[in-house]
Amino acid sequence: MTRVNVTGPPPHINSWVFDLDNTLYRADNAFFAQIVDNITKYISRYLALHRTDARILQKQYLAEYGTSLSGLMAVHGMDPADFLDYVHDVDLGFLKPDPSLYAGLDALPGKKYIFTNGSRGHAKNIGEHLGIYNLFDGVFAIEDMDYTPKPKQSAYKKFTSAFDIDPSRALMAEDTALNLQVPKAMGMTTLLVGPHENEQPNYVNGQTTDLSAWLSAIG
């Protein structure tokens, strides 16, 4: 397996692509539980369902459509904007500015992007809490994918064409291994942010448990 060179930034990379949740910061379980709970509340209100039935539908759409949102749009013709504002309205009190992440990102040669299945508002909110938002040249969020999320190929195609990114000169960092399969096939270098496993999928080039540490090691 090809490994990412850890003695300096890979010289051919000019685009640095970062997933948001659990890649640029670590969310605790309570944080995601709030979002999941907000989705349930929204579905319950929107479709006038008991919470238990709303939760069942939420899981069913997640499994069938990749996100609960996609299912709600496809089946019920729901307008996504109000939903996205509602579900991402969570307590970010646990998030503090991350100076070492800032320094690591700032030192990267080339352009930097956030590529998230969350909303634009969520990316801005998190990015500003971390104090890193102004470092990015672009944000590509669920609205920009026409609500068809990673790992669907269309999301990556729209992203690379929106910012004129040459995949062979891009590195993508993600905590969800499956989301690295398409970018690897497109020619990107891939970095998995998460716990070490004995065996990584062959579409993972490098792996780190700590993105800040990885950035400072290559910087």
Ligand SMILES: [Mg+2]
């Ligand atoms: Mg993630």
